[in-house]
Amino acid sequence: MGYLNETNDALEVLPYFNGSLSQLYLVKAKNSLIVKSLKPLYCARNDTHNRFMEEVRILKNLEHERTPTLVKYALQKSQSYFAYQYIDGTPLETLLCNNTLTKQQSIDITRQLLSILSSLHERKQPIIHSDLSPANIIYTKEGQVHLIDFGCAKQLDSDNDVAHTWIGKHAYLSPEQAQGHPWNTSSDLYQVGLLFYEMLTGKRRNQGTSIKEILPLAANPDELNIDHIEEPYRSFLKTILSNKIENRFQSAQEAILQLIT
Numbered sequence: 001m002g003y004l005n006e007t008n009d010a011l012e013v014l015p016y017f018n019g020s021l022s023q024l025y026l027v028k029a030k031n032s033l034i035v036k037s038l039k040p041l042y043c044a045r046n047d048t049h050n051r052f053m054e055e056v057r058i059l060k061n062l063e064h065e066r067t068p069t070l071v072k073y074a075l076q077k078s079q080s081y082f083a084y085q086y087i088d089g090t091p092l093e094t095l096l097c098n099n100t101l102t103k104q105q106s107i108d109i110t111r112q113l114l115s116i117l118s119s120l121h122e123r124k125q126p127i128i129h130s131d132l133s134p135a136n137i138i139y140t141k142e143g144q145v146h147l148i149d150f151g152c153a154k155q156l157d158s159d160n161d162v163a164h165t166w167i168g169k170h171a172y173l174s175p176e177q178a179q180g181h182p183w184n185t186s187s188d189l190y191q192v193g194l195l196f197y198e199m200l201t202g203k204r205r206n207q208g209t210s211i212k213e214i215l216p217l218a219a220n221p222d223e224l225n226i227d228h229i230e231e232p233y234r235s236f237l238k239t240i241l242s243n244k245i246e247n248r249f250q251s252a253q254e255a256i257l258q259l260i261t
């Protein structure tokens with residue numbers, strides 16, 4: 001763990017999160033950091049090692065005030081990690097569990113997410129996050145939304161304008177992702193729709209309880225029952241949660257305009 005001490009004047013290093021592919025550490029310091037370290041088994045595997053390198057490449061390019069700033073990285077087959085800015089806040093997952101969000105906060109979080117996505121999607125080489133789920137969104141005390149975990153993200157280029165490999169949390173997949181089709185920036189919008197639905201209703205849109213139930217429901221969602229939701233949020237949800245990409249908003253900016261009351 002020597003590399004952790006080099007990153008800044010670390011006071012303490014604590015195991016923070018044990019993910020499926022990575023172990024995360026919190027480096028407590030004046031400017032605290034998270035170190036995400038690829039587990040040794042996955043360092044040795046080309047597919048996971050390449051994926052990890054892609055996460056670093058995207059973080060390096062991001063430069064957005066609401067996504068984590070990359071501080072340091074090493075990408076050897078023997079040891080791969082990166083250190084990036086710790087965001088002091090509460091994951092949306094916890095806020096949803098505690099059921100403490102007001103309607104106004106739900107709208108505001110959704111707008112902020114769409115605004116982050118707008119700048120990711122409008123880049124010359126758009127970045128698709130692909131894994132907008134409650135654990136990957138952090139809400140600060142000041143009411144700012146931060147988007148983390150670019151582990152499934154894809155940066156598009158002129159030869160490649162769709163994503164099609166690494167998928168995120170099953171209950172938050174868009175139909176095209178769950179069906180195994182290529183997806184584009186519109187899938188990120190769909191995922192924001194799922195989060196907004198959950199914030200407003202207190203219920204996860206996908207009610208499956210096992211992968212066997214969740215995946216088919218993500219691929220072919222049951223009817224959207226939102227008659228009790230007032231306008232303009234009902235129309236907003238209908239559009240952003242359309243099964244067909246062509247019926248959704250065409251951009252994050254278009255979606256934001258619909259949320260303005």
Ligand SMILES: Nc1ncnc2c1ncn2[C@@H]1O[C@H](COP(=O)(O)OP(=O)(O)O)[C@@H](O)[C@H]1O
Nearest residue numbers: 017019020034068085086087091135148149151
């Ligand atoms: N920069 C960060 N600031 C604060 N918490 C973080 C940060 N990065 C990750 N976390 C926490 O660690 C968890 C796992 O990190 P994440 O990058 O999502 O890993 P995984 O790819 O395993 O999902 C997140 O859900 C979040 O709670």
Ligand SMILES: [Mg+2]
Nearest residue numbers: 135136148149
């Ligand atoms: Mg995550």
